[in-house]
Amino acid sequence: MTDVRAPEADPFESAAEQDDRETAGRDRPGRGFSLADWLKWGWRQLTSMRIALVLLFLLALGSVPGSMLPQEGTNPAGVQQYYASHPALAPLLNHLGLFNVFAAPWFAAIYLLLFTSLVGCVVPRTFRLVGSARTLPPRAPRHLARLPRSAEYGTALAPVQAVEVAATVLAGHGFRLRRPADAGEAWLSAEKGYLREVGNLLFHLALLGVLVSVALGGLFGYKADRLLVQGTTFADTQSALDEFYPGRFVSATDLGPFTITLNQFDASYISSGVQRGQPASFDAQISYTAHPGGPALRDNLEVNRPLSVDGAKVYLIGHGYAPVFKVTDARGQVVYDQPTPFISGSSGNFLSQGVVKVPDAQPEQLGFTGVFVPTAVEVDGVLESVFPAADHPVVSLIAYAGNLGENSGIPQSVYQMDTTGMRQLTADPQVLVPGQSLKLPDGQGTITFTGYVPWVSLAITHDPGQLPALICGLAALGGLLLSFMVRRRRVFVRVRANGPAGGVQSTVQVGGLTRTDASGGFEDEFASLAAELRSAHDQAAANSVLYKRSRYAKNPAVAGGRLSAPIARAGPKGPHSRVGFA
């Protein structure tokens, strides 16, 4: 290896040091600052660690309202509630984007600035890493005992031979070596641990990758919801979905044309103890076809066990009860006979609410608002549900007649009824058990509560950014571990000739230092390296043709018993910046 020019400064500087330098006073804004100077100054500020820190804080701070206030994305009902309870404040908060923090422009500004800062920091560092990988370590300093770690011992080898042996040992440990150009000098520089910076860069770039993956999912993915009653089938088309949230570049034709039938749904609950009423298991037995006319496959959907079909994933995310009603109108005709999904509110134990709309009833349209109680107990005249399973199901109905208002052109929810055009037929809610009927007054007809079936709500998602995000996340973790566990260190060897007196022909000095050894352990590594060097030197001396038994025997200091413990010294912290990590 040839002796190249020793680098003036270590090409391998941390951003921190860069930051120190930058604030040292050069290029501050002032008179005579041109636009280019301003831009340069601004860029340097943005890419400094200080600003990155501030942006990190802003990112943390900006996330706080996203968890304290209801968000459009996760809790739209909560947002409506907030509007109702804080009519003055809510519009202001909405204006600031606080109900949709993670999609708000100001939040995007924070993380985009942060990632710009990151790129501005990481890219130059990548170049520096490449540069330092092509530059040899600095020359060995003259006084190795001044380094943070050092050791010294004698050997019977000549200086040049001793350096050769040391080079073999250090190269065997994967160190990059630098040797003097002048064959008369006997020293060696070795450096190792570039993976530290590689890991650091990998971590930061992988974070960038996570951001890109999330954006990918947002643009090319979709999310949909569908409520499916036991015994029914739906096809994954936009019209069949209850909710459809496509990404920007997704259209309805991108949906996979699969069909799913809910054959049976079972929920079981803990029936005793303090946990009584908590769910114990959910199991949805379905059959599905991946494409029209395809073979029907069977599967079990459970929580934590989604179904993958046709590039999408189907999740079981909720369930409830759909009481079955049969309605005959004044003419005696059956105008309604189907399960009607009721939605459980926050009152617990699946006390569910819903409406039954019978537009085909004659002479007037009929409507019912109802409550389904799976295990009913009457407490002070009020029905309460005491258990989520349907052990004693009842419904409580209020009947209306008149105009349902479905032709008004305003889309209506199937879970709500507009009673403005209707008159109430029954004064009090009427309670029915399965099989029981309610005769409407004035011969308006009959409603029969024939039973109930369960329903499940399914989430259907497609997220092309998912796998990239996972890979980037794991890469970030790997980079983090690398940068925490690998240390950049330099080891130097210098061999001085003593003259052949007493068999100790040369004195070997070993010195070492590390830059960032926060995780500790360099002292141990250095001690074992020094011991290995010493034992290699002893071994080589023993094999050497110059080796003389008699001499060796007289000088236990050369190859005595303590091979594994060279004298390591911790010198005072000297001015070794020339060899240190600048």
Next chain:
Amino acid sequence: MPVNLALGHVSNDFLIAALVIYSLSVVAFAGDFAFGRPRRAGSAARGQQARERAGALAAVGAASVAAAADAPPDSVVGPPGPAGQAGVAAAGSPAAVPDSMPEVAVPPLRAIGQAGHWVQAAMALAAVGVVAHTVAVVTRGLAVHRAPWGNMYEFVTALTCVAAIFFLFVMVRYRAWTLGVFVMGAVVVALGLAETLIYTAAGQLVPALQSYWLDIHVTAMTLATGIFFVAAVLGVVYLTVDRYNRRVAAGRAEPGNGIVRRLPSLEQLDRLTYRTIMFGFPVWTFGVIAGAIWADQAWGRYWGWDPVETWAFITWVLYAAFLHARATAGWRGRRAHYIQLLGFTSLMFNILVVQVFIAGLHSYAGVS
């Protein structure tokens, strides 16, 4: 499988025993401060020498094993008062050689042996307490046939167990037993509060938690929280010592406080905290990733800004800020420690407030 109630009771008994033993160990750690004999104070000359060496050691790590073999046992170098920032305090104090930190020549067990009866008793009690605590956690797991961190009570008992084990290791490895009274004291308080305020009997989990990702995600979070717990206590000690030193420098406090003198130096505390967080941060990162994978399986998205996810993110960002702050001029030391304490505050806020009072998908605390 039904819950094994008898085993659940065994677990409770062990936990109470651990609490009592920990309390005793805290008393013994405090007793060391009050009555423990100070370490052999070397001659003034050697003290000066030791101080210089300690300064050099502090800069690069600690004494090497090789040096250890050569050094006579009682030339053990310790920090002469708060080294580094210490001009003032150290100048005033005699050549005292405190009995803990950094890693020194003598093997750990011998060092404990030399540290005096109070430390020996305290360490033995802490070790026995950790064993009882571990048995409590394991029997709880056997009683409920799953990883025993499915609700908040179980989570706190498990994370304090991690903190105790981790700190026991730190105390032995880094001779940091003068910190024992603080860390074990905090463990006792946390465990006592869990026992009195949020005790939850052994029980089954809701279907959303019935996944092997519970084992992976929550285990990682428990480990990381236990480690951050230790770092937070170290941070508080750091800030206290730092404040004292600044008061001394300003002439508003008497130098040579007996407790501060025996604590590790600021630099050592800082490095220990840093190492602790460097250990916890990747574990936390892994926990967040595992949580994202689980969220994808259970809820159909890997990240949805659920309140608990948001606060895990905030915690991650704050600890990342700590790691960066330590490498930024003007942010090292005190400010960096404020940041990590802020990170721990957000972590505690997530566990104690967000999971209990803010409705979200993670509302599994089981606290009523």
